[in-house]
Amino acid sequence: MDSKARPQILEHLQKSLTVTIYDTRWLPCSAKFVALGAYARNTGCLQVFELDGVNLKLISETEAPVRLKCGTFGASSLRERHLASGNFDGHLQIWDLEMPHRALTTASAHKGLLNCIDGCGGQFEGYGPPELATGGKDGCLRVWDIRQPHTAVAAFEPAASDQARECWAVAFGNSFNDEERCLLAGYDNGDVKMFDLRMNSVRWQANVSNGVCGVQFDRQDIEMNKFAVTCLESVFKVYDARTQHPKRGFESLTQKAQAASTLWGVKHLPQNRDVFAVCAGDGTLSLYKYCYPDQRQIKDANGKAMGVAGTVELLSEKTLSSQPIAAFDWSPDKAGLFCCAAFDQCVRVGVVTKLQNL
Template identity: 65%
Template sequence: MAGLDTQNRPQILEHLCKSLTVTIYDTKWIPSSARFVALGSYARNTGCLQVYELDGSELKLIKEIEKPSSFKCGTFGASSLVERRIATGNFGGQLQIWDLENPAKPVFDVQAHASIVNAVDGCGGQAKGYGAPELVTCGRDGCVRVWDVRQQDAPVAAFEPADSGNIRDCWCVAFGNSFNDEERCVLAGYDNGDVKMFDLRMNKIRWESNVKNGVCALSFDRKDIEMNKFAVGCLEAQFHVFEGRTQHPKKGYASLSDKVTTGATVWNICHLPQNREVSMLGAGDGSLYLYKYHYPDQRKVKDHEGHDLGVAGTVELLATCNFSTQPIASFDWSPDKEGLFVCGSFDQCIRVGVVTKLNKM
């Protein structure tokens, strides 16, 4: 966007807003459709799963399902485009997979954590990509667990807290670096600012750091490519972008740090599916912030010992828009229509919006 006049900059526009009587914690587009799922909780602390469809200027409720435990998070990442089954984590610690055409009983159901499943991510299920269809979950017990959706008996990998007397709440997880059938990594973010990268091929920690503020959001710019960059969103308006191509043996990954324009928590970071340099941040002040990443002239240099050292780029704020007086708790780009998104906020509203002029960048 550098050098373009402001008239050519993207705009974040609200298309539809629907007020609800339930609290929504997550929203996810159903791939290859004009529908999305909203996950949350009724006032009586039971789970609410709603399916909405875009129909011109209307948002139609297609299906509403109530389950015993409130839903916290969901993903389609481990499902094929034919089945399009959603995996959910709930407040009771269960990881479940639902066939939305026949949701009476889950097709996959395990007790993933002792209490609330804070976050879930999926990998390997879509048309492109590599490796087994897997889910990763995290919880208040500080555990990160990886599940093969083809078996329900036990996790295929588990990363437990090293010190049982000092368990940190794990708030978010994300898959990445899944560029062949062997390689795959998981990022995990914790309430004390720890960020850990687990190598699933080696079954050990590949890298760890501390960003000083609790980690609320994690995102690789793409799951199914060799690691390129990843973003971390935190309390106190902080976010960080790490250069993932080059890992220095001592200094790790080069990074940049920035802040959204208010003191609000960065609740979520989502990279645009059609352009990995563009990402949307959802914040605690009810605003959305659209950023673009600019690579440096050189992505790596040699240090004084001859080791490769990564060089971080810069970020540019393209647009911002306030939607709510309450935090934007969830955000998801449409995988099919560039610029279309859905988000949920704690004012008990879901909103469908669009970002214009993305093709001008």
């Protein structure tokens, strides 16, 4: 791609805070985003910011009893836009941001830290029930229907407590109708597992040799196409999920990032599933494009179908902070607009330009 046509990552706004932020999420159909984290006194912080021209306004702030780790709007309708969050005591909570002084619902989800959360099915009918998935330090992965949020509707637990590996990342996918739905989970020992929620079983698993910090399908509401996995030691993998071989599973490519640090997470651009951002521990944000192979499926020696992995192209990168980018989210409404937070106690709003050239 010609250098003049390449996307550029621009920082639009930056705001210094007195709190540590662990997650940021855009409020759908708005110019607002939430920041979840902790005050120095070890209580939870839920802040709502709004873009106002060249300013970033703090429009509400709530202090929760326990530090907040992660959040999602994925299981809520566009009318309610309720936030689901996980905290350091293992609680799953649901918040009405119009009345954020107290959580609408609190459920005990995990023993210890609730590390990760994802939501699915809340915004459109025909793609399954509104559900949340949570992963914890206890090694458990649980699925919750927000219409009855006090009891998990599915649970995948280690065989024994001494075999538990901490679950660091979770993501829904393959939810293209009211029956099918899969769940990806990444663990601290490098395990990546795909659970079939219709069959309530493990569909596929692999080990990527490094702790898994982020997982994401390129789209939740389509038949599986591909998914990305980010790891410790500056490595990420992209799997072709169109074809699952009975022995080899999903074919993948492995990419060493230029940043020699942990890759904290991956987020696909909502408006283009082949473009994704990778957040690094040295404060670098990198933008990649997945390039499909000429053939996506071939036959092995026994005539069994197997997938073919593509390649990735680095489109742009920018150092936003001297500290790890711990939180990142694309705007679902404005292509290229993003919010993020690093451990320098700043939230940032940025934009990626020239996406129309891709």
